[in-house]
Amino acid sequence: MESSPIDSSSNASSGLSSSTSSPPHSDRDHRQITLTVTQLEQLKVEEKVSEIYRILSGAPAHTQTLMLELWRDKHIEFLTRGLNQLGPTYRVLDANRPWLCYWIIHSMALLRESLDIEVENNAVDFLSRCKDINGGYGGGPGQLPHLATTYAAVNTLVTLGSNSALLSINREALREFLLRMKDFCGAFRMHHTGEMDVRACYTAISVASLLNILDFEITKGVGDYILRCQTYEGGIAGEPGSEAHGGYTFCGLATMILINEVHRLDLTSLIDWVAFRQGLEFGFQGRTNKLVDGCYSFWQGGSLFLIQRLLSIAENQIKSLPMSIEQEQLSMEGNVDSAAFTVPKPDGSQRQIHYFENKDAGKGSATGLDFIRTTNGGPLFHSIALQQYILLCSQVLEGGFKDKPGKVRDHYHSCYCLSGLSVSQYSFSKSADSPPPPNAVLGPYSNLLEPVHPLYNLVLDKYYKAHEFFSVMS
Amino acid sequence: MSSDEDEWVPFSRRPEWSDVKPVPQDDGPHPVVPIAYRADFRETMDYFRAVYLSGERSHRALNLTAEAISMNPGNYTVWYFRRLVLEAVDADLNDEMEYINCVASKNSKNYQIWHHKRWLAEKLGPEVAQKELEFTKRIFAIDAKNYHAWSHRQWVLDALGGWQNELDYCTELLEDDIFNNSAWNQRYFVITRSPLLGGLQSMRESEVSYAVEAILSNPENESPWRYLRGLYKGDPNLLICNNQISGVCLQVLKTKHNIIFPLSLLLELLCHGFQPSTEFVSAVEALRTSVPESSSTSSLANTICSVLEIVDPIRSNYWSWRRSHLPSQVC
Numbered sequence A: 001m002e003s004s005p006i007d008s009s010s011n012a013s014s015g016l017s018s019s020t021s022s023p024p025h026s027d028r029d030h031r032q033i034t035l036t037v038t039q040l041e042q043l044k045v046e047e048k049v050s051e052i053y054r055i056l057s058g059a060p061a062h063t064q065t066l067m068l069e070l071w072r073d074k075h076i077e078f079l080t081r082g083l084n085q086l087g088p089t090y091r092v093l094d095a096n097r098p099w100l101c102y103w104i105i106h107s108m109a110l111l112r113e114s115l116d117i118e119v120e121n122n123a124v125d126f127l128s129r130c131k132d133i134n135g136g137y138g139g140g141p142g143q144l145p146h147l148a149t150t151y152a153a154v155n156t157l158v159t160l161g162s163n164s165a166l167l168s169i170n171r172e173a174l175r176e177f178l179l180r181m182k183d184f185c186g187a188f189r190m191h192h193t194g195e196m197d198v199r200a201c202y203t204a205i206s207v208a209s210l211l212n213i214l215d216f217e218i219t220k221g222v223g224d225y226i227l228r229c230q231t232y233e234g235g236i237a238g239e240p241g242s243e244a245h246g247g248y249t250f251c252g253l254a255t256m257i258l259i260n261e262v263h264r265l266d267l268t269s270l271i272d273w274v275a276f277r278q279g280l281e282f283g284f285q286g287r288t289n290k291l292v293d294g295c296y297s298f299w300q301g302g303s304l305f306l307i308q309r310l311l312s313i314a315e316n317q318i319k320s321l322p323m324s325i326e327q328e329q330l331s332m333e334g335n336v337d338s339a340a341f342t343v344p345k346p347d348g349s350q351r352q353i354h355y356f357e358n359k360d361a362g363k364g365s366a367t368g369l370d371f372i373r374t375t376n377g378g379p380l381f382h383s384i385a386l387q388q389y390i391l392l393c394s395q396v397l398e399g400g401f402k403d404k405p406g407k408v409r410d411h412y413h414s415c416y417c418l419s420g421l422s423v424s425q426y427s428f429s430k431s432a433d434s435p436p437p438p439n440a441v442l443g444p445y446s447n448l449l450e451p452v453h454p455l456y457n458l459v460l461d462k463y464y465k466a467h468e469f470f471s472v473m474s
Numbered sequence B: 001m002s003s004d005e006d007e008w009v010p011f012s013r014r015p016e017w018s019d020v021k022p023v024p025q026d027d028g029p030h031p032v033v034p035i036a037y038r039a040d041f042r043e044t045m046d047y048f049r050a051v052y053l054s055g056e057r058s059h060r061a062l063n064l065t066a067e068a069i070s071m072n073p074g075n076y077t078v079w080y081f082r083r084l085v086l087e088a089v090d091a092d093l094n095d096e097m098e099y100i101n102c103v104a105s106k107n108s109k110n111y112q113i114w115h116h117k118r119w120l121a122e123k124l125g126p127e128v129a130q131k132e133l134e135f136t137k138r139i140f141a142i143d144a145k146n147y148h149a150w151s152h153r154q155w156v157l158d159a160l161g162g163w164q165n166e167l168d169y170c171t172e173l174l175e176d177d178i179f180n181n182s183a184w185n186q187r188y189f190v191i192t193r194s195p196l197l198g199g200l201q202s203m204r205e206s207e208v209s210y211a212v213e214a215i216l217s218n219p220e221n222e223s224p225w226r227y228l229r230g231l232y233k234g235d236p237n238l239l240i241c242n243n244q245i246s247g248v249c250l251q252v253l254k255t256k257h258n259i260i261f262p263l264s265l266l267l268e269l270l271c272h273g274f275q276p277s278t279e280f281v282s283a284v285e286a287l288r289t290s291v292p293e294s295s296s297t298s299s300l301a302n303t304i305c306s307v308l309e310i311v312d313p314i315r316s317n318y319w320s321w322r323r324s325h326l327p328s329q330v331c
């Protein structure tokens, strides 16, 4: 078990002061007179964060407990207000209203706050007005159907969880919509003639898996596209050639798991890249040498949470390290139906390597459930440190969460900070829904949120209900 | 803001729109996440819905989409409809490019705008390649890591060309800020994809030198360390044979500062079969002052993980996992 960073405050402060961009050592002064933009901005954030942690470590125990408390009532107040009324400046999110629904309603579910039946019905009614007659959901009533808002709408309806919410989804039309959004290369476009990227692939596959409409026609070619997006750094980019990025890494990894092709990724370099994104501020950054941001608590922390259940596949890849990944993929293509194949070891002997059977690709309807039943190997990130960043640097005492100190709160960061907080609280739990040991939760144990299903970012109980509901439909 | 509102003339008072009946948004009786729209926004969208639903592809419809976009550039339905109108009225796409550049300068982090630019540039063809590259340059002058702008630039190079000065441009950006990982990523893109440079194989040697130099001037900079590894992606046998790579690890380790990246790369080399000389062993041994004695008989890879568990506490779980799953030949 990890110790709390506040108990070992030397970690925090020494870590921060010996940081990558701290003022240069005197013996190097002659060449590091001017710092680059990256270094200056990093330094500013580190100073703000270390000031907050200094206050924490200097405070008496009862003040520390208070500082580390999750302000549930304030968050619920902020979220409820948004659900009921948003100001005129929100017009820039007028094509994202199902997202606003999901960010708010999922956050409330994480806080175990149930909605009035009336509000629930209003949400179902509103989302059916965003539904396109030919399948999919748009960003508001009458708007063109879009994959991201379709994902947000379906996840909201699953979170609401009533029969009328789940029945309001037209699965057949939605499947047709997904197929219309599929490019000939296999990847998905966000909307008719819209942009094609890893986000589009994830939102399409997540929705299809959840609604039990995932089949080979939908998954065909998706894995090839995601593989092309894994970069030399190890993370996944939005498009082939772009920079490894936390949001796309989560989307790409979750997609590959959902279509049963995760063994095709170079998991060792992916894990290494994500693990290195947690920084001296204790939160995650989205890309190498970028600033920490609370929303990556979920995108990166969630990726590592997924990886906790993939360790045996990663370990198999390590065992076969002397053979290059490229060679492995060539072997895979020639052996798509065999679960095991032999590779020569350097000493001339042979070793059997077991992989997931590739022929299962596309039969993914049970994957979401199977996945959370696999053993949890413990976190590869510092889950207590991450909780400290979320509670002290992202939490807004008036309610809601923000990117980092100095920024303002919003519903997006509230959703992904809370999701990241849940993921880190449950990272030591042996099974998906067993409560974590007390020392896995930073602050009072009442900070504990509901557990999520990390592939869909849905509260686990809501996922179970939907899975049961849709599994009987063909 | 307020002056905009003063000048704004409601559609209902514009004679050229008198034939159109606005279509209100169907929010239902009790919508959730309702937005308190200002009157100008509401009315503009009501008229937009009217022309969108009637499919009117006219110049006034084009102007209307511009008004709607100015109030919410994230409305992809408006952009989509604008493209239909542009095609139908046979608009001058160079004018459109000027317009979108103006919008993009103010909203450089919006998917719709960059998608629209890509659509336009594709229609206009290779003759706009240089202009598009110049435009992204102007964005990078403000935000050198703008993700959308980098994607656009890569698409332009791939689809329309303009590779001639790209490696120099990367060098220029890295001279400004050697920590700019987007510029490193672009560098990798250029050396692997440019039709003018002969691909990774022929660039490898000079790029190794470039990265090593960057490491030696800022060993705490993660970007060149990852770049160095990336140069041998899928080719581990060549990675472990390059003395410059093992050499830079050793050189930085000996300073005893910024040891996380060189230790991590050395571990990588060992896992792929690198045979360390005694110099490497003693350089690592010199770092393990605080590591418990019990591990004194362990392998070099094992020692590296143990050192990293201590000097890189935020990743101690990760290093301990790495330690317990080393490839059998380095255990």
Ligand SMILES: [Zn+2]
Pocket: A293, A294, A295, A296, A403, A413
């Ligand atoms: Zn963020």
